[in-house]
Amino acid sequence: MMHLIKDWRLHVFVLAIVIITEAIGTVQIPIGPGVIMLLPMLFAIIFGLLVYFSPLVTEKQSKHAEPIITLSVTLLIAKIGVTIGPGLADLIAAGPALLLQEIGNFGTIFIALPIAVLLLNMKREAIGMTHSVGREPNLGLIYDKYGFESPEGKGVTTVYIFGTVFGAMFYGLMAGFLASFTPIHPLSLAMAAGVGSGSMMAAAVGSLVALYPELEPQIVAFAGASNLLTYSTGLFVSIFIALPMTEKLYVLFRKWKGGEEKKNEKSA
Known part of the structure; x- marks a missing residue:
């Protein structure tokens, strides 16, 4: 847990992704009686994958990110x-x-x-x-x-x-x-x-x-x-x-x- 808290690079990346995706907001595309909603969560996953496959994130940081899913629930x-x-x-x-x-x-x-x-x-x-x-x-x-x-x-x-x-x-x-x-x-x-x-x-x-x-x-x-x-x-x-x-x-x-x-x- 202490390693997760001290991993400041991980928190900076997550905060940057949150700020960007919240700035984009929800994009609604009406199709007939339905609607396609592109939520900030979708953009967050896309940006997260881009950062993950870049040299900016190490395998250790990706492991530290796993417990955050449970906390967010x-x-x-x-x-x-x-x-x-x-x-x-x-x-x-x-x-x-x-x-x-x-x-x-x-x-x-x-x-x-x-x-x-x-x-x-x-x-x-x-x-x-x-x-x-x-x-x-x-x-x-x-x-x-x-x-x-x-x-x-x-x-x-x-x-x-x-x-x-x-x-x-x-x-x-x-x-x-x-x-x-x-x-x-x-x-x-x-x-x-x-x-x-x-x-x-x-x-x-x-x-x-x-x-x-x-x-x-x-x-x-x-x-x-x-x-x-x-x-x-x-x-x-x-x-x-x-x-x-x-x-x-x-x-x-x-x-x-x-x-x-x-x-x-x-x-x-």
């Missing part, structure tokens, strides 16, 4: 919690629908895992990639259980980066199209937006608010509460249900693919 949850307060009565009225929304996240297992293993012939990277939507708490879970350099760790890292770059765009467009062309209530879509990603949730909320400005307080409250519940309950669901289920299904699909998993493919 705390601030994000606190911010979302403040948003929920004014709409607490509406959230209570939603009843079990809000609590059961976590079941929807199992789609990553039952849809993505068979495609990854049976069609794309992926190995244990598929476990990290498909056990969840791969946001910050899931990064910590996979890194702690399998290790950062493990196949599972590389899989969840890939999904995290891909989701940050393209997830907000997909959610912004999908929320707009579903709200415009289906009978699904906008508050239901707002609850569905809370998958545990601040950027994805913000993109979906932006599209929904653009279509239903009169429901903006309720949309923000439902999406924020759903996102917070995913953060608070999603990690436990991943630990006790989703990850063990993904492990078992992975072994089953590997057998269907043509033989049992080799020992050297398993993580330590």
Whole structure:
């Protein structure tokens, strides 16, 4: 921890990236009923990659940057919690629908895992990639259980980066199209937006608010509460249900693919 605190070059780079990306702000590109939102987080990743592949950053500094992801989640949850307060009565009225929304996240297992293993012939990277939507708490879970350099760790890292770059765009467009062309209530879509990603949730909320400005307080409250519940309950669901289920299904699909998993493919 002291090495992380004393690494002033790392903090200077991070501060410079934050200042630049916040100055750029959010760029909105309307497409039909949806909207593509290019958030500062996306620009931060692009600038971070450019700096990482330059001589300015060493491998030691990149290792020091890893724990910051976990620390940043705390601030994000606190911010979302403040948003929920004014709409607490509406959230209570939603009843079990809000609590059961976590079941929807199992789609990553039952849809993505068979495609990854049976069609794309992926190995244990598929476990990290498909056990969840791969946001910050899931990064910590996979890194702690399998290790950062493990196949599972590389899989969840890939999904995290891909989701940050393209997830907000997909959610912004999908929320707009579903709200415009289906009978699904906008508050239901707002609850569905809370998958545990601040950027994805913000993109979906932006599209929904653009279509239903009169429901903006309720949309923000439902999406924020759903996102917070995913953060608070999603990690436990991943630990006790989703990850063990993904492990078992992975072994089953590997057998269907043509033989049992080799020992050297398993993580330590």
